[in-house]
Amino acid sequence: MSDLKVELKQLIIETLDLEDIEITDIQDDEALFIDGLGLDSIDALELGLAIKKNYNVKIDANSEETKQHFSSINALCEFVSKAKA
Amino acid sequence: MDVNIRHLSVWHAHCDELSIEQAVNSDETQVNWPKLAFVPAMQRRRLSPFAKMALKVANESIDGIENDLPIVFSSRHGDLPKTSTLLADLADKSAISPTAFGLSVHNAIPSLFSILTNNKQAINAISAGQDSFMMALVDTYARLKSGLADEVLFIHADQKLPETYLGFQDEQQLSHALSMLVSLPSSKVLVEGEQNISFSFEQFSKNLIDNIPSSLLFSHWFNSAQQQVLLATNNYNWSLEKHV
Numbered sequence: 487m488s489d490l491k492v493e494l495k496q497l498i499i500e501t502l503d504l505e506d507i508e509i510t511d512i513q514d515d516e517a518l519f520i521d522g523l524g525l526d527s528i529d530a531l532e533l534g535l536a537i538k539k540n541y542n543v544k545i546d547a548n549s550e551e552t553k554q555h556f557s558s559i560n561a562l563c564e565f566v567s568k569a570k571a
Numbered sequence: 572m573d574v575n576i577r578h579l580s581v582w583h584a585h586c587d588e589l590s591i592e593q594a595v596n597s598d599e600t601q602v603n604w605p606k607l608a609f610v611p612a613m614q615r616r617r618l619s620p621f622a623k624m625a626l627k628v629a630n631e632s633i634d635g636i637e638n639d640l641p642i643v644f645s646s647r648h649g650d651l652p653k654t655s656t657l658l659a660d661l662a663d664k665s666a667i668s669p670t671a672f673g674l675s676v677h678n679a680i681p682s683l684f685s686i687l688t689n690n691k692q693a694i695n696a697i698s699a700g701q702d703s704f705m706m707a708l709v710d711t712y713a714r715l716k717s718g719l720a721d722e723v724l725f726i727h728a729d730q731k732l733p734e735t736y737l738g739f740q741d742e743q744q745l746s747h748a749l750s751m752l753v754s755l756p757s758s759k760v761l762v763e764g765e766q767n768i769s770f771s772f773e774q775f776s777k778n779l780i781d782n783i784p785s786s787l788l789f790s791h792w793f794n795s796a797q798q799q800v801l802l803a804t805n806n807y808n809w810s811l812e813k814h815v
Contacts, residue, residue: 503616524613531669539666 491563501536502529514559522558530556537562543569572712575754577765580631581790582624583747584731591787595743599731602746610687617670618683620746621650625680625728626687628750632724639690640724640752641714644681645697645707647729647784650674655733681726692720701742701804703727704786708753708770715755722754727786741780741805749790766793770811777805785809 495509498518502525516522519530533556534545543566546552555565584602585594604620605627618626625644633640653675660667673679678696685694695714699706704727711723728748732740756767785802792800792811802809 505616506612528617528670528673535666535669 488563490567491559494559494562494566497536497540498523498533501532512559514563516558518556518558518562537566541566541570572709572771573756573767573769574708574712574715575756575761575765575767576793577752577762578632578634578636579749579751579764579790579793580628581747581749581794582628583745583787591745591747591783591791595745595783595787597745599746614683614687617674619650619653619674621652621728621730622674622680622683624730624746624748625726625750626684628728628748629681629684629724629726630688632726632750632752633688636752639688639692640722641692641720642681642685642690642694642724642726643697643707643711643714644678644694645703645725645727645786646677646680647698647700647703648732649677649698650679650730651736652730652733655735659735680728684726700806701782701785702807703729704749704784704789705770705772705802705804705807705809711753715753722752724750725753726750729784729786743781743783745784745787747784747787749786767814768793768811769814770809772807772809774806775803775808777803779803779805 491514492509495512498504498512499507499509512523519525537543538545555561582605583591583594584599585597587603589597602620605623607615607618607623607627609630610618610626653671657667657671657675677698678694681694681696685691695710697703697707697710707725707727711725714720714723726748730746731744761767782803785804788800788802799810799812802811
């Protein structure tokens with residue numbers, strides 16, 4: 487597992503108060519929202535804010551692309567590393 | 572004003588070891604906040620101590636109640652620990668947490684409770700300084716008198732002031748929540764634990780700074796053998812009496 491993926495999982499767990507969930511419980515290709523991890527729309531806002539703060543990246547609130555970026559750990563990792571580069 | 576009250580449930584910080592008198596102004600850095608087993612884990616994770624104590628007592632009050640009741644929620648300061656953190660973030664010009672913002676509005680607690688219990692009845696959320704608790708009881712009485720409801724779920728919660736605001740305190744501090752079911756007296760016999768009380772108030776200005784909050788004095792009185800009580804705030808004197 488890449489360092490960034492571990493970092494993102496840790497960020498998700500801490501930011502969203504997922505007390506009972508470990509890093510190993512989150513699959514790289516699993517859906518983060520609704521199915522899979524079961525996060526909701528408030529989590530999306532909270533996570534977007536945390537990503538902005540931590541990685542200093544710009545997130546477009548209403549685009550289809552943003553939805554795609556937040557669909558899984560794999561997608562989020564790709565988005566953050568591209569945006570940082 | 573004349574009401575019947577049943578299913579009174581009270582929680583306060585350190586209630587396992589200390590009485591209300593002993594617990595006021597005590598250190599609250601190590602409090603066992605209610606665990607709230609009835610709330611699904613994914614929803615429970617967002618609940619603050621303020622929400623947890625209020626939802627705990629509310630859930631106890633509706634135990635055995637089949638129909639959805641309208642809610643009157645009372646709190647002098649609301650979730651002030653949460654609000655003051657948001658205000659500090661704003662002052663620092665940092666982005667504020669959407670979760671904290673959403674759950675810091677005054678009616679957040681009864682609304683959460685209505686979602687958790689799938690209750691579609693109306694909700695009022697009241698704040699009226701030192702008179703919050705008693706004014707919410709007046710509001711409850713008005714709701715019942717309007718004929719729109721036979722019984723109301725009354726919830727009150729206040730948390731100890733955060734450090735930043737302690738310099739402004741004009742009451743003794745104790746994190747607490749209280750809930751009860753209120754209805755109009757009728758010809759029906761009181762059920763076990765139910766009491767018929769009447770209350771009235773008159774304006775009387777004073778400058779008290781170390782009263783115990785009315786909500787706590789009320790619950791103490793309700794559970795005692797004492798017939799009458801006078802609850803004094805800086806604006807009013809509230810007279811309450813139990814009827815047998």
